[in-house]
Amino acid sequence: MSPLPRPNIHPPVRPPAPARIVLAFGSNLGDRAGTIRSAIDALPAHGVTVTAMSTLVESTAVKPGGKDETAPRYLNGVALAQTALPPHALLRAIQAIEAQFGRVREEHWGDRTLDIDIIAYGHLLLADPDLVLPHPRAAERDFVLGPWLEIDPDAVLPGAGPVAGLIGRATEFPGDGA
Numbered sequence: 001m002s003p004l005p006r007p008n009i010h011p012p013v014r015p016p017a018p019a020r021i022v023l024a025f026g027s028n029l030g031d032r033a034g035t036i037r038s039a040i041d042a043l044p045a046h047g048v049t050v051t052a053m054s055t056l057v058e059s060t061a062v063k064p065g066g067k068d069e070t071a072p073r074y075l076n077g078v079a080l081a082q083t084a085l086p087p088h089a090l091l092r093a094i095q096a097i098e099a100q101f102g103r104v105r106e107e108h109w110g111d112r113t114l115d116i117d118i119i120a121y122g123h124l125l126l127a128d129p130d131l132v133l134p135h136p137r138a139a140e141r142d143f144v145l146g147p148w149l150e151i152d153p154d155a156v157l158p159g160a161g162p163v164a165g166l167i168g169r170a171t172e173f174p175g176d177g178a
């Protein structure tokens with residue numbers, strides 16, 4: 001006797017849950033606030049949904065040699081977001097938005113219309129040549145930690161601990177905090 005044909009039923013396919021990500025924005029040239037807002041507005045078209053945006057804070061530019069009072073001052077802000085993009089696709093997306101808003105890569109830590117950094121991608125720890133997660137300098141940057149804490153008081157920087165315990169502690173150069 002031949003077996004009964006099996007009904008062609010598949011378990012429901014659930015898409016993977018989107019990752020919770022933290023993005024940092026900086027600008028010290030042109031219409032700083034306008035450029036950062038435009039970049040935030042551009043994110044959904046790239047598959048990134050913003051769930052919270054901090055206020056923008058102003059700080060002295062940090063250059064490789066330390067604080068530079070003669071350089072244009074920065075506005076910085078942080079967004080919480082969700083995305084189904086894998087990490088490297090997210091990097092390409094933020095670089096496309098930087099390019100869209102006139103970012104030209106020249107001097108290391110040079111003045112720029114727009115900088116977007118991936119601060120954290122869920123709890124992922126990654127050290128690829130082109131992508132390090134969490135962002136390797138986030139723990140020393142009060143201009144990132146302050147706005148992040150504002151929108152998530154319980155924020156944790158993967159591998160480093162609660163943001164509330166990092167802020168104001170270590171800076172890349174003494175007094176470089178926001």
Ligand SMILES: Nc1ncnc2c1ncn2[C@@H]1O[C@H](COP(=O)(O)OP(=O)(O)OP(=O)(O)O)[C@@H](O)[C@H]1O
Nearest residue numbers: 108109115116117118119130131132133134135137
């Ligand atoms: N977490 C990350 N977020 C964004 N870029 C990263 C990250 N990790 C590594 N990168 C790499 O860093 C490279 C340089 O980035 P970028 O020019 O924005 O640096 P920067 O803004 O001048 O300095 P910083 O990274 O200290 O903020 C990018 O091309 C990218 O490949």
Ligand SMILES: Nc1nc2c(c(=O)[nH]1)N=C(CO)CN2
Nearest residue numbers: 026059060061062074109115
């Ligand atoms: N205040 C301030 N200084 C910086 C910033 C920044 O966002 N804010 N970003 C840099 C490289 O990404 C270098 N220096």
